Amino acid sequence: MLDPTRVSLGTYAKAYINGVWQTNINHLEATVEIDKRELNLVGYDWVQFKKGARRGSGTISGYKVTSDMIRRGFTKFEIITTLDDPEAYGFERVRLMRCMPDSIQLANWTAGEEVMEETPFTFEGFELIDPIIAN
Template sequence: MAALDSFRTINGSYGAVYENGEWLTNFNKMSAKVEIQKQELKLSGDRWVRHKVTGLKGTGTISGFKVTSRMTTLNQAVTLDNRAVTTRTELISKTDDPEAFGFERVRLKNVIFDLLQLVEWEAGNVCPEELAFTFEEWEPLDPIANVFENRG
């Protein structure tokens, strides 16, 4: 088995997030995951607890620095006239590092942000911006190839 080449590990400093194709330069951290929802099945004559997948739930966060009011106005329809209006968008995460075996892009579809961050500041500090979201589907756009396949 080949040893890990530490230069090929991916450095998150080269990550980027895009909202509907536009690079959100002020965000420097992103996380997205899919929770596999299961139901336990207890069968007679079997000591094992079996599991049935019953659903999927996509959640994530983006965070960085407040530069413009873009993210507030993107979600503004949620509070317009005190009505609940669903605003959906698409996010693409790009993980890139010039020393890695390639880059990876993942598209998150039907993204709905969980809140509007209207104000967040403290004297002497840069204003942060963090937004949690849910998504309903995802698609790998550019997976990094497994260079260890077929090496025996």
């Protein structure tokens, strides 16, 4: 049975870009998709699949505090995401390699509201540095 205290909360996550903690970030997602090649082979009534190239994409967003994303431009950078809920089974760190923005938000504001910044990006590899392992 699931112990609800072991569920990780995003409250305990952090994002580092090129080693600098991004204290303004409140959302990060990263996904890897695989290009599966369909193979229709004689003697099989099921379509077979061959693993192809992978594609990493994600979004990082939070409060606008600095002009770092604009200043960085379309140069590549590294993101390390951490998840360290003290009640969970452990600590997780994932390194996203060779990240590059798909677009850079130059302005997006409304009078009387906090200014948010969202940057979609792609990445060219990842490493699970520290996995969460249930005891």
